[in-house]
Amino acid sequence: MSLSNTTPSEIANSIQVGDYTLNYHDQGEGDVILLIHGSGPGVTSWANWRGIIPELSKPARIIAPDMLGFGYTKCSEDLNLDPAIWVDSLVGLLNALNIERVSIVGNSFGGAIALAFANSYPERVNKLVLMGSVGLSFPITNGLNKVWGYQPSLQAMRELMEVFAFDHSIINDDLVKMRYEASIRDDVQARFAQLFPEPRQNGVEMLSMSEEELRSLPHKTLIIHGRDDQVIPLEVSERMLQLIPHSQLHVFGECGHWVQIERAKDFTQLLLNFLVE
Numbered sequence: 001m002s003l004s005n006t007t008p009s010e011i012a013n014s015i016q017v018g019d020y021t022l023n024y025h026d027q028g029e030g031d032v033i034l035l036i037h038g039s040g041p042g043v044t045s046w047a048n049w050r051g052i053i054p055e056l057s058k059p060a061r062i063i064a065p066d067m068l069g070f071g072y073t074k075c076s077e078d079l080n081l082d083p084a085i086w087v088d089s090l091v092g093l094l095n096a097l098n099i100e101r102v103s104i105v106g107n108s109f110g111g112a113i114a115l116a117f118a119n120s121y122p123e124r125v126n127k128l129v130l131m132g133s134v135g136l137s138f139p140i141t142n143g144l145n146k147v148w149g150y151q152p153s154l155q156a157m158r159e160l161m162e163v164f165a166f167d168h169s170i171i172n173d174d175l176v177k178m179r180y181e182a183s184i185r186d187d188v189q190a191r192f193a194q195l196f197p198e199p200r201q202n203g204v205e206m207l208s209m210s211e212e213e214l215r216s217l218p219h220k221t222l223i224i225h226g227r228d229d230q231v232i233p234l235e236v237s238e239r240m241l242q243l244i245p246h247s248q249l250h251v252f253g254e255c256g257h258w259v260q261i262e263r264a265k266d267f268t269q270l271l272l273n274f275l276v277e
Helices: 045-049 083-096 109-120 142-148 154-164 173-183 188-195 201-206 211-215 234-243 264-275
Strands: 013-017 020-027 032-036 061-065 102-107 125-131 220-226 247-252
Touching: 013 083, 020 045, 020 083, 032 045, 032 083, 032 109, 045 061, 061 083, 083 109, 102 109, 102 264, 109 125, 109 211, 125 264, 142 154, 154 173, 173 188, 211 234, 220 234, 220 264, 234 247, 247 264
Parallel strands: 032 061, 032 102, 102 125, 125 220, 220 247
Antiparallel strands: 013 020, 020 061
């Protein structure tokens, strides 16, 4: 087994919630912000959010779990994961931590789970931030098909990172190697392959809400998208802007699906301005 040198940082707190053992980060004090990561191969919460947690945790308490089926969180191999189960696991985590209300930041897949959470438990959500989010039906892109259809190799991981990022200069051999090694750790790839099997359009539909459900959301919502996103089309966020009543949209030009990495400073400031009173 080959591990990157980031592994100790990726493993944080462990808590038993029902049949699941959740790995989660818990930093800072104050109003709680729940961070939900995306669905890339080998992803962990720390890999997704490590660039923004230190700054966000200064004025707020950050809870950032590895979702079921990802990272160092453990659940039954034959568990058929869907938005309802992902949401229930998050509710169980918050209950175990005695946290009643949160603001939620969801990235891509995580945005769809944030929306499902807000739809099912509106009274437990303060504000929403959706970044490059799934949540509405759209014809699956070649980029998303590559993400969910990833087969481990260094070359495949490099090509995937070039899909994620607009600025390819941030992609170096060490980063490719680190993310590749994360994607082949233990049973990571076997679990990942089960999440979004072909036809992968079904995965988009599973993560989609109806227009009526989006129109009914009462929460103030900040939608963020990279103009040059090859994974989730900008048009998805533009449609959400029209449907979610109390929403606003911020688009970063010359930016791909990795807004939190390519525009980390500006992205973090947007979150602070929106979420922290």
